[in-house]
Amino acid sequence: MQTFYDSIYYVVFNLTIALLAPLKNDSFIFWPFILSSIFIGLMAHFYWRNVETKNKSLIFDQRFLSKKIWWHRSARSDYVLYFVNALILPIFFGFFLLNQDELMIWFDRLVGVERSSPDISNHQGVIWQIGFTVIFFIAYDFGRFVAHSLLHDVPFLWEFHKVHHSAEVLTPITSYRAHPIDLLIMAWGGVLASGLATWCFIYLAGGKVNVVLFLGLNMLIAFSNLVGNLRHTHIWITYGPLFGKWFISPAHHQLHHSNEERHIGCNRGFDLAIWDRLYGTLYVPSGPKEKFEIGLGGNEGKNWQKIHQMLFNPFRQIIKKTYQIFRDKND
Ligand SMILES: [Zn+2]
Ligand SMILES: [Zn+2]
Numbered sequence: 001m002q003t004f005y006d007s008i009y010y011v012v013f014n015l016t017i018a019l020l021a022p023l024k025n026d027s028f029i030f031w032p033f034i035l036s037s038i039f040i041g042l043m044a045h046f047y048w049r050n051v052e053t054k055n056k057s058l059i060f061d062q063r064f065l066s067k068k069i070w071w072h073r074s075a076r077s078d079y080v081l082y083f084v085n086a087l088i089l090p091i092f093f094g095f096f097l098l099n100q101d102e103l104m105i106w107f108d109r110l111v112g113v114e115r116s117s118p119d120i121s122n123h124q125g126v127i128w129q130i131g132f133t134v135i136f137f138i139a140y141d142f143g144r145f146v147a148h149s150l151l152h153d154v155p156f157l158w159e160f161h162k163v164h165h166s167a168e169v170l171t172p173i174t175s176y177r178a179h180p181i182d183l184l185i186m187a188w189g190g191v192l193a194s195g196l197a198t199w200c201f202i203y204l205a206g207g208k209v210n211v212v213l214f215l216g217l218n219m220l221i222a223f224s225n226l227v228g229n230l231r232h233t234h235i236w237i238t239y240g241p242l243f244g245k246w247f248i249s250p251a252h253h254q255l256h257h258s259n260e261e262r263h264i265g266c267n268r269g270f271d272l273a274i275w276d277r278l279y280g281t282l283y284v285p286s287g288p289k290e291k292f293e294i295g296l297g298g299n300e301g302k303n304w305q306k307i308h309q310m311l312f313n314p315f316r317q318i319i320k321k322t323y324q325i326f327r328d329k330n331d
Pocket of ligand 1: 164174175232253257
């Protein structure tokens, strides 16, 4: 009986946490990030309304507030997966997610350093703090780029990442439309790279260095989140041909979701465009919106909209493809 009540408590507690995400600063949909997205989105709407002579229709109403987007079958799948993940992830991540403190100990052992406590002394000056804020941000962005690239380039990992790319319309909740294994790999990428940066700073500074905070987060990550929600919308915001070579705009990521031949696999970065440039996957959007379709393309998208399809299709596909490889080898 106790287990039954524990299960009910677990479900109610985690669903409540998911509903209260707009109040949590570590959520993409933290209310200041939503407000800034609405504000920037409105500015973009008025800009395009003045610039676009052919299409004077209300881009913002049609492309952002439309029921066709927010109640599309794909958007409804996003909402369902958001709440299902809220129930799966606490257990799944509890088992598999790397802990920053353990990571520090691993790095210490790897290099053969002995330290009684890495948390002592927060006396470093402002230069250390600014340096750490920037390096942490760059490392975190790089780690997530590598993880995202692995999800695209390693065939069995792509099956998990397909869940995100099967979205047919984009809303800020599409950020959360991802298979738990996809989310775990992305988290590992970020934690490993930023953990290594943190360890280097502890090692060099002889103690923990604080980051410069804004809204309780690394200042640069918080700035990025002010515009980050617009990635998963249909509001076209580019940083132009020059800045677009250095920074990932919302339009960069919208093109990442395109299934047009010329866009496939482009723009895997989140904030800095330099990783895509080095890897040869950067596609800089500039000027008015290109015509492109979002999703997996063809008829495949329709097989990735139900919750059981999103959770189990990757495993089915991997088993099916592995079987085919063995069969082809033996023929
Ligand atoms: Zn996306
Ligand atoms: Zn992707």
